[in-house]
Amino acid sequence: MQINNIEIKLLSLLYCILVIVMITTTINFNTNNQFSQLYIQAEINKEEKREEGEEMKKVKKREKKDKEKLFSQYKEQFVKFDYENLTIPQVYSTAANGSIYQFKHNNPNGKVQVDEEKNENVFTKRNKDGSWRIDYGRPRIDIFTKDAGILPDKQILQENLSKSGIQSWNFSELKEIGYWYKPNDWKNVEITLIFKLLDSSRSKGEEHALSLVTRSISHSEIYDSDDDDDDDPPFYCGGSSYHNNISNEGQVRMKKEQFHTDYEREKYNPNVQLGKIYDKIIGFKGIIYNINNTAVKLESWVDIENQGKGPYKKIHEIIDNGNWGDNMKVCGAETDGQAITWGSPLVIIKANDFKFDIYDVEVKEIIPP
Secondary structure: OHHHHHHHHHHHHHHHHHHHHHHHHHHHHHHHHHHHHHHHHHHHHHHHHHHHHHHHHHHHHHHHHHHHHHHHHHHHHHHHOOHHHOOOOOOOOEOOOOOEEEOOOOOOOOOOOOOOOOOOOEEEEEOOOOOEEEOOOOOEEEEEOOOOOOOOHHHHOOOOHHHHOOOOOOHHHHHHHOEOOOOOOEOOEEEEEEEEEEEOOOOOHHHOEEEEEEOOOOOOOOOOOOOOOOOOOOHHHHHOEEEEEEEOOOOEEEEEEEEOOEEEEOOOOOOOOOOOOEOOEEEEEEEEEEOOOOOEEEEEEEEOOOOOOOOOEEEEEEEEOOOOOOOHHHHOOOOOOOOOOOEEOEEEEEEOOOEEEEEEEEEEEEOOO
16 A cells, blocks of 8 residues: 555656656747847848848939939030130230120129110029020110210201211211221121020011111111101111021021111022021031222031030121112212111111020121231
């Protein structure tokens, strides 16, 4: 009986030991498994973060490259259109002590040689590339010699010549005097306009072009009335001028304004086909000079390949030998087609219902070839 009790106790003890071992093993297994899972999860998280970091680096690198590319393009464009520091290529040599006008990029209305503040269509805004907008309407940008300064019509159109400063309204007298206003008026000139045509859809008829106008003094609408004294100046004679034209279709021609507004127009040169010039920065030169005291030569030059930076090519020319016109005796000319050989303190950039941007302008007295 005693032996049986001992056996029972031993079996109970073994059972307890077995249970303890099983419980301990289970606990150890679960604990090790938990730590293993945590370790694996930590490694996964670590790898994901590393991959995210690499991806973020790639994104930032791409963003940096995009910014650099954008800045490079902007910088390239800025340099490309940096006309403030452009030396405009010259065709003919500049005359010593001759009058010069150079575009004021920061303030075109400098009130020294140009004042268009009252003209709502001219220099309406400055574009990001530094150019200035000329909007729809009938823009007439008057550019004066520095010596003359801004000459208002109120002064020019006075009957008293000593107060107006105008030498004469008679073409025969002006031929002998040689100038409208002062001896250093522009006579033999090279005008350069660098511009971009944006739209001309509102322009119509014969005036579907941009003009560089020379050798006039006034294009006023004032005319003599029947009640005026016969000795009153014929102010309309002040519009006598030459026009170098370039059309929206890339054609060129010259016009002669015998007086305001009596035109002699040549046909567009059929051998010059520049094509439509919209949205292109181009350089256009109007060159006018006396061959002698009875003949004048007009030349048109362009640069459509290098945005006005040159070189320029001559594409059209004409000589007025004094037989171009049929009505100039109205203003006292010797012949009906007398050449306009006298100088003027005024150059005009003219358009009718063109929308365009101006990048640069230069007017200078030249030594005729």
